[in-house]
Amino acid sequence: MPTSKTVKEQQRAYAERLLTALGRELAERDVTVVLVVDQDGRPALDVTDSRCRMRRVFVQLPFCWFYWGDQGDERVSFLQMPAAVDRIERAAREGWRDGEQGELSIDLNKMLDAYRG
Numbered sequence: 001m002p003t004s005k006t007v008k009e010q011q012r013a014y015a016e017r018l019l020t021a022l023g024r025e026l027a028e029r030d031v032t033v034v035l036v037v038d039q040d041g042r043p044a045l046d047v048t049d050s051r052c053r054m055r056r057v058f059v060q061l062p063f064c065w066f067y068w069g070d071q072g073d074e075r076v077s078f079l080q081m082p083a084a085v086d087r088i089e090r091a092a093r094e095g096w097r098d099g100e101q102g103e104l105s106i107d108l109n110k111m112l113d114a115y116r117g
Helices: 007-028 081-094 108-115
Strands: 033-037 043-046 052-058 065-067 075-077
Touching: 007 033, 007 043, 007 052, 007 081, 043 081, 075 081
Parallel strands: none
Antiparallel strands: 033 043, 043 052, 052 065, 065 075
16 A cells, blocks of 8 residues: 655655756756755755855745745745746846845744634
């Protein structure tokens, strides 16, 4: 009997497929990318900018985003892949913003708890 994947495993596999497709498109445009897994087990793309600085591009599945920081202009919808590739390529060519990469962390469980009870 085949074993079914857990929801988390399915989500991770989907995120990896999205990042692989993004990476392939960026590589075709001569943007340096490497698919990695961070210390928390999240798949990401290491993307090098025009000044040889690296940022990680992650996937936020509930909001359908690729993101590379916590600022409003550091995320783009993955539902329109060509536009996402264009935006991330442009950001890498212009150079990542100075400073540490911000972490976009949205805990949906906390949001749900706020509306319960």
